[in-house]
Amino acid sequence: MKVLKFGGSSVANSKNIKQVLDIISNTSKNSKIAVIVSAFGKTTDNLLLGANKALDDITSAIEILEKLSELHFTVIDDLILNHKKKTHEEVKYLFDRLASIYEGIFLLQELSDKTLAKVSSFGERLSSVIIANAAKENLDAIHQESRDLIITNNDYLNAQVNFKVTNKNISSFFSKNKHQITLLGGFISSNIEGETTTLGRGGSDFSAAIYAAALDADELQIWTDVSGMFTANPRVVKQAFAIPEISYEEAMELSHFGAKVLYPPTIQPALRKDIPIRIKNTFEAEIEGTLISKNPKNGHEVKGISHIEDISLITLEGGGMIGIPGFSKRLFETLSLAKINVVFITQASSEHSICVGIYDADATKAKHLLDETFQREIERKKIKPVILENDLAIIAVVGESMKNYQGLSGQMFSALGRNNVNVRAIAQGSSEKNISAVINKIDAKKALNTLHEQFFEEKVKQLNLFVTGVGNVGERFLAQLEQQKKYLKENLKLNIRVIGISNSRKMVFENSGINLKNWKELLEKGEPTSLEKFYTKVKKCNQRNSVFIDNTANESVSKVYSKYLRESISVVTCNKIACASEFDNYKNLKNLSKKYNASFLFETNVGAGLPIIDTLKNLINSGDRVHKIQAVLSGSLNFVFNNYDEDSTFHDVVKQAQEEGYTEPDPKIDLSGIDVARKILILARESGYQLELSDIENNAFLPDEALQTKNNKDFYESLIKYENHFQKIYQQADDKDCRLKYVAEFTDGIASVGLQQIEAEHPFYNLEGSDNIVLFYTDRYPENPLIIKGAGAGAEVTASGIFADVIRIANQ
Incomplete structure (x- = not known):
């Protein structure tokens, strides 16, 4: 049967x-x-709603019955032919009885448990x-x-x-x-x-x-209405899937911690008689569903992840508890007598504290009762007043085979920590079938998805990006993401979603991922933005594996990095201002990155897409020591001086460099040398030296009038005015068969930048176009330097450098 x-x-x-x-x-x-x-x-809910309304308004209660009656008689008319009259009579009798009960509630102004039970029974x-x-x-x-x-x-x-x-x-x-x-x-x-x-x-x-x-x-x-017990709530974790087979004990653990497909006491009678339970979907009857039995076939060591929301944590603590029997008894007895259900228990091994999880609805009552129970101990300062924390959730990782695998709890808490999910309390049964943690309710969705990815989706990692700045670099970065989406999934097992985009005016967010084919239209229709609004929205999204990407050259944007890092949100930037700011700020950002387990990557700060900083990090991490750096680090300046001669004007060549995307929006940043100074400062700091931007000697070649201009129009006019100055610089180098290169140098703690005449035998002489070159002289490369050379400017290569940093984060 x-x-x-x-x-x-x-x-x-x-x-x-x-x-x-x-x-x-x-x-x-x-x-x-x-x-x-x-x-x-929802018949039972409506029946109880009607009963409560009947206390004050019998008319509203009867209206609820009439709507329910209409539903039930419609079903009779749709499904029954031969027994229709008899069924009509039976059902009418039941609704008449309900109406009489409602009338009694109204007249007596009483709604007892006995009456509530009678009312709620009518649904079935x-x-x-x-x-x-x-x-x-x-x-x-x-x-x-x-x-x-x-x-x-x-x-x-x-x-x-x-x-x-x-x-x-x-x-x-x-x-x-x-x-x-x-x-x-x-x-x-x-x-x-x-x-x-x-x-x-x-x-x-x-x-x-x-x-x-x-x-x-x-x-x-x-x-x-679901096809079995799932690895997690499919409404919260889209990648969740049905568990083919599971043990009675695992099913009880999952259902206890919120898997609503099965009521926990259901399992006990079946377990005692060893009766298999199968969870099936009425609307997809052909699907096998989940089989719950004594000896399920071996599966994954973690069978499922479940959670309960609306939890409060009650903590009883104090030195007066140590070595004194009876505290636990009194605590649980007080809650039991008040019919307050305890769903989570943990106690410090020192007996200094006991922590229990209860439902939010019981929290205030529980604190009041426990403060009364332990009033004498509290007054004598033996223990503290009961501590109550609200708006929490319990998340549980369940699996009967977990005890046979080392490191599962480490994986669980490491994954949560990487995503800034704060764990308030932990409990693990001696059977090791369940590891439970109390977390903030707001983090429940992120925690579930994080752990599901950790234990069930190890082949595919999801990154959630928040991009600010969609000019030349930002636009090309988004285009590269869209182009490589399929490749990343198939070859790197990486799913990258852009959740938020902003420019200086608008921002748009989509938790399931923005369609990068029409992001411009979506952004144009977005809401007004500011740095604070964008940050608040990113924080509210609360996505796992989040990355903030700064494609601007804006100082104000660079000042918010610390806020993102403190939320365990990684930062990737091509904006050099933060890393070239005061050393204390640079060091603070690096420390925050370590403290909150969030990457802070800025490969494109030097050399656009070239792996200069990454190579330098590898040298330092492997024990090498930098003595000297020589470099051409400005793709824009290299482009300018490679194209400037007696047949061109300095104004026209700089204009061309800007139009082709080699310079910053304000070309004076490049031509003043400040951009190169920032780059050599960053390399010096990454080499382990403590320098400030003011320590970099800047031998500017621009006339003072050009340096003092306030806008691009005046700057370009000054270039026309001082054309003879630039021709003279060019001719002096040409007369010596030298080429002009803007060189950055760092030697034993001293750094400088400036225009130099480069002779033919020098490695910099044949540097073409907008290429960059860096020479590292180290303990291991004392005479023949380690050389990195290639395209060092342009929106496309800078975007690819940003992309590479994102991949680095994914591979961590």
Whole structure:
């Protein structure tokens, strides 16, 4: 024999019930079955709402009944033909009884637990009668009232089953019952006096398990609107998938910690009789679902990740607890007497504190009661007043085989730490089937996705980017991302999503990822932005593996890096200002990166897409020591002096460099030497030296008037005015068969930048176009330097350098 239970969503309307009837028909061909049904849709909630409204407004209560009546009679008319009149009469009688009860509530102004149980029982009484009569149209079916079989104590809303009497009733009834299909209402029961009781939250599942155990069923099937127990809540974790097989103990752990597909007590009766439980989807009946049994086939060491929200943490602590027996007893006794459920417990080994997790709804009451219980100890300063923390969640990693694998807890907490998920308390049972952690409720979604990625999606890592600055570099970076999206997934197992984009005017966010094919249109329709608004929005998104990308040359943007790093959000930037700012700020950003486990990468600060900083880091990390650096670090200046001669004007060549994207938006930044000074400063700092920008000797070649200009128009006019000055510089070098290169030098702690005449035998002489070159003289390269050379300017290569830093973060 099989027992089938159908939940509220499975019987929400006529269409769904037709599918239920098809499943019943197919299953009953090979076996006698007992079918337990929940109330239609949200019927029980509405019945209780009506009961509460009846205290003050009987008219509103009756209106709720009328809407419910309309739904139920519609189902009768849609599904029943031969037994329609009889069903109409039965259902009308039940609704008349409900109306009478509501009238009584209104007149007596009383709504007791006994009345609430009676009211809430009508959902299943109605659904089971209707579905039974619908089944009778074509099948050998009978309806049986569960209240006649399941007997409980007098706790009307959360009754405890008298299994001895109940099992006898069920066995007796089914031994005499010759029908192939028996329809019963879940959730409802009665006490020994015949008064209606209910089995509490999830009672329909529990009813099904009670019948399955009493009948020694071959299988208990729980039919719902999902295809089994999932590795995580699929509404929160899109990549979650159904678990094929799972043990009773694992299922209990997952359901206890919020896997709502199964009510925890359901498992106990089936476990005692070793009855397999299968979770199936009413709307995708062909899918196997999840099989819960004593000996499931081996699977992943972690079977699932679950969570409970709306949790509060109650902490009792103080030196007066150490070595004194009875504190735990008094704490739990106080909560028990108040019927406050404890869902999480942990205690310090020093006996200095006890920490319990309870639901938010009970938190204030629990604190008040515990402060009363321990009033004497608190007054004598032996313990502190009870500490209450709200708005928390419990996240649990579950798996029976976890105990056989080393390092799982380390993986769990490392993954959470990398994503700035603060763990408030930890509990792990001695069986090692469950590792639980209390975290902030706001971090629950991020934590679930982080852990699911860690334990179930190790082949594909997801990065979430927040991009500010979409000019030349930013636009090309987004284009490269879109172009490489498929390649990254297939070859690097990397899924990169852009969640937020901003320019100086607008910003746009999309938690599922912005479509990079039309980001410009989306941004144009976005909301007004500011640095603070963008940061607040990024923080609110609370995505795992988050990266803030700065494609600007804006000083104000560089000042917010520390805020992102403190939230464990990595920073990638081509903006040189932060790393060339005061040494204390540079060092602080590096320290924050380490402290909060967030990368701070700025490869493009020197040499655009060239791996200059990465190579230097590898030298230093491997124990090498830098003595001297010689470099041409300005692709724009190299372009200018490679193209400037007696047949051109300095103004025109600089203009061309700007138009082709080699210079900053303000070309004076490049030509003044400040940009090169920042670059050599960064290399010196990355080499381990403590320098300030003011320590760099800048031998400027621009006339003072050009250096003092306030805008690009005046700057370009000054270039025209001083053309003879630039021609003279060119001719002096040409007369010596030298080429002009703007060179940065750093030797044993002293740095300078300036225009130099380079002779033909020098490595810099043949540097073409906008190329950069760096010569590192170190302990290992004392005479023949380590040379890095290549394109050092341009939006495309700078964007590729940003891209490379993002890949570096992904590979960590």
